[in-house]
Amino acid sequence: MEIQKPYLLFLGDAQDPLAAKVAQGIKQWHPEYCAGQFRMEDCVADCGLTDMDIEQAKAAGVKTLVIGVANRGGIISDKWIAILVKALEAGFDLAAGLHNKLNDIPELKTLADKLGRQLFDVRFPTQTFPVASGLERTGKRVLMVGTDCSVGKMYTALAVEKEMLAQDMNVSFRATGQTGILISGSGVSVDAVVADFIAGAVETISPANDADHWDVIEGQGSLFHASFSGVTAGLIHGSQADALILCHEPTRTTMRGLPTYSLPDLKTCMDLNLTFARVVNPAVKFVGISVNTSKLTDAEATTLLADIEAEFGLPAVDPFREGMSRIVDELKKI
Amino acid sequence: MEIQKPYLLFLGDAQDPLAAKVAQGIKQWHPEYCAGQFRMEDCVADCGLTDMDIEQAKAAGVKTLVIGVANRGGIISDKWIAILVKALEAGFDLAAGLHNKLNDIPELKTLADKLGRQLFDVRFPTQTFPVASGLERTGKRVLMVGTDCSVGKMYTALAVEKEMLAQDMNVSFRATGQTGILISGSGVSVDAVVADFIAGAVETISPANDADHWDVIEGQGSLFHASFSGVTAGLIHGSQADALILCHEPTRTTMRGLPTYSLPDLKTCMDLNLTFARVVNPAVKFVGISVNTSKLTDAEATTLLADIEAEFGLPAVDPFREGMSRIVDELKKI
Numbered sequence: 013m014e015i016q017k018p019y020l021l022f023l024g025d026a027q028d029p030l031a032a033k034v035a036q037g038i039k040q041w042h043p044e045y046c047a048g049q050f051r052m053e054d055c056v057a058d059c060g061l062t063d064m065d066i067e068q069a070k071a072a073g074v075k076t077l078v079i080g081v082a083n084r085g086g087i088i089s090d091k092w093i094a095i096l097v098k099a100l101e102a103g104f105d106l107a108a109g110l111h112n113k114l115n116d117i118p119e120l121k122t123l124a125d126k127l128g129r130q131l132f133d134v135r136f137p138t139q140t141f142p143v144a145s146g147l148e149r150t151g152k153r154v155l156m157v158g159t160d161c162s163v164g165k166m167y168t169a170l171a172v173e174k175e176m177l178a179q180d181m182n183v184s185f186r187a188t189g190q191t192g193i194l195i196s197g198s199g200v201s202v203d204a205v206v207a208d209f210i211a212g213a214v215e216t217i218s219p220a221n222d223a224d225h226w227d228v229i230e231g232q233g234s235l236f237h238a239s240f241s242g243v244t245a246g247l248i249h250g251s252q253a254d255a256l257i258l259c260h261e262p263t264r265t266t267m268r269g270l271p272t273y274s275l276p277d278l279k280t281c282m283d284l285n286l287t288f289a290r291v292v293n294p295a296v297k298f299v300g301i302s303v304n305t306s307k308l309t310d311a312e313a314t315t316l317l318a319d320i321e322a323e324f325g326l327p328a329v330d331p332f333r334e335g336m337s338r339i340v341d342e343l344k345k346i
Numbered sequence: 347m348e349i350q351k352p353y354l355l356f357l358g359d360a361q362d363p364l365a366a367k368v369a370q371g372i373k374q375w376h377p378e379y380c381a382g383q384f385r386m387e388d389c390v391a392d393c394g395l396t397d398m399d400i401e402q403a404k405a406a407g408v409k410t411l412v413i414g415v416a417n418r419g420g421i422i423s424d425k426w427i428a429i430l431v432k433a434l435e436a437g438f439d440l441a442a443g444l445h446n447k448l449n450d451i452p453e454l455k456t457l458a459d460k461l462g463r464q465l466f467d468v469r470f471p472t473q474t475f476p477v478a479s480g481l482e483r484t485g486k487r488v489l490m491v492g493t494d495c496s497v498g499k500m501y502t503a504l505a506v507e508k509e510m511l512a513q514d515m516n517v518s519f520r521a522t523g524q525t526g527i528l529i530s531g532s533g534v535s536v537d538a539v540v541a542d543f544i545a546g547a548v549e550t551i552s553p554a555n556d557a558d559h560w561d562v563i564e565g566q567g568s569l570f571h572a573s574f575s576g577v578t579a580g581l582i583h584g585s586q587a588d589a590l591i592l593c594h595e596p597t598r599t600t601m602r603g604l605p606t607y608s609l610p611d612l613k614t615c616m617d618l619n620l621t622f623a624r625v626v627n628p629a630v631k632f633v634g635i636s637v638n639t640s641k642l643t644d645a646e647a648t649t650l651l652a653d654i655e656a657e658f659g660l661p662a663v664d665p666f667r668e669g670m671s672r673i674v675d676e677l678k679k680i
Contacts, residue, residue, distance in 0.1 A: 145604070204542065206539070207577045211575070238480030238626050239542075239546065241579045243576065244579070246576025247576075284622070287621070292572050
């Protein structure tokens with residue numbers, strides 16, 4: 013799937029700024045994709061884009077209305093439908109990454125079919141994928157892996173892409189989850205693929221490429237997460253990564269959603285990921301450690317990053333504080 | 347899903363005995379489930395059961411016609427439909443594990459709905475599963491893992507169940523693939539579950555149980571198989587195994603379907619499986635190695651099994667030649 017740009021970011025009736033974090037992410041990473049934002053009367057979120065109604069968005073050349081808000085429950089709200097109908101009538105496609113589907117709302121589906129518009133439910137893959145071949149392919153790949161879910165894998169991957177683009181490198185971010193897909197405009201929600209085809213889906217979104225091209229593949233889950241390790245395993249074998257970046261959140265005390273599980277230490281985590289990744293690429297190595305230090309003071313963060321760097325002999329950075337140039341320097345050696 | 351017994355095994359128009367290997371498996375492991383077999387005129391396979399037509403099967407109390415044959419392409423043949431219609435009219439459910447679905451054949455689906463009969467397409471899960479909780483549960487579990495796909499995991503698991511039943515132990519075989527489901531009458535084709543729910547599906551089919559109860563869980567794939575490792579990873583974390591049995595086929599030179607991959611050595615394979623399984627059960631251990639020596643001479647098999655046994659200090663057996671009593675002895679120590 014390839015979502016057409018530019019976007020109108022729909023913030024709906026967001027009752028707090030965090031509810032619009034998908035829109036914030038799109039604006040942060042790709043402001044050039046965003047023509048403006050649509051806020052309903054009682055919306056309290058604001059991405060700092062030009063407010064537009066549907067007519068103004070049409071005049072501005074918008075191609076897709078992207079639902080950048082999640083209400084309680086993560087479903088498409090009845091209150092939004094009249095606006096989504098107007099957007100279709102204006103000639104826009106719609107894109108959403110919520111738990112229910114645009115395609116399952118008859119009013120939207122019927123109208124979209126009639127008008128020849130597309131409804132992108134990015135949480136649900138619509139393609140079928142082959143079984144992974146495991147064959148070596150040209151081009152280079154770096155995959156984010158983590159000590160846990162939600163430790164900054166998407167943020168890290170986007171920061172690597174941004175740094176590589178700034179250095180005029182040949183690079184593509186490959187989204188593997190719904191937020192990454194909405195931010196970049198394409199990708200596959202790997203966790204929604206049928207189990208037999210996880211690795212095949214990853215091979216499909218990171219195909220053979222120029223010898224100097226980098227796929228920066230967003231990770232999912234963790235080999236240490238009892239619920240989602242199958243997704244992670246398929247991602248590692250499908251990506252056939254040349255390089256891994258370990259992502260970590262140092263204040264997390266138990267695995268996300270698993271209160272009886274503590275996090276692995278970094279060494280244990282890196283060892284298992286490397287052993288597993290070597291099955292498909294014996295030359296794979298870690299090039300850096302990305303730490304989300306947002307809950308630490310500057311002094312605590314500086315000390316922690318220095319300690320990790322000393323222990324592993326690899327750049328340890330917070331992509332938000334420092335950016336990814338030192339880790340990209342390591343990637344350029346491959 | 348729970349398929350009702352007894353079965354009429356449908357051998358169709360099998361053009362060689364191997365085409366009926368699913369039926370052979372059911373007959374081998376559960377002859378008590380099999381009332382008879384149905385062979386079309388040109389069928390060359392024979393399970394050694396009483397030949398029955400639909401009327402005779404009805405008189406014998408049959409509840410389900412099981413398609414125990416795979417033609418070229420693994421799909422339900424047009425030539426079979428008239429017989430399947432008769433079976434539904436006689437009051438039987440139908441069960442199949444082929445690539446296309448009984449439920450997608452309008453003639454069968456309409457008739458089954460009208461008559462209140464069930465159509466089991468065991469390759470395709472119909473339940474939804476929760477995300478795995480990772481919580482410890484009562485009862486004991488042994489999982490088959492392999493150096494590769496198709497190395498005897500189902501056969502080994504069924505042989506363990508058989509030995510435990512012979513010793514009056516409290517045991518259930520838990521099928522994770524279509525043939526195992528048809529043989530045992532229940533289970534889930536784990537490789538067809540959505541990626542996020544692999545481990546959750548395995549938790550569901552091996553729930554909390556009596557303290558002395560063993561779930562013998564059929565494995566799938568291999569952590570070393572670049573196409574299917576995600577399935578295996580989810581199985582290992584969902585099963586929370588107390589014990590693992592390594593399954594191996596010693597004459598295989600490359601991974602099944604992956605001609606550029608060689609097999610891992612046994613030590614490497616056991617180490618990675620143990621490290622991975624310890625994430626959810628630190629006490630997990632290997633209790634034996636099951637080797638399919640069917641392509642070796644007796645002398646070669648004896649030497650190989652003795653060598654493996656000496657190297658790892660664990661029973662190394664071919665379940666077909668020796669049975670599983672020595673490995674069950676190890677399980678009884680847990």
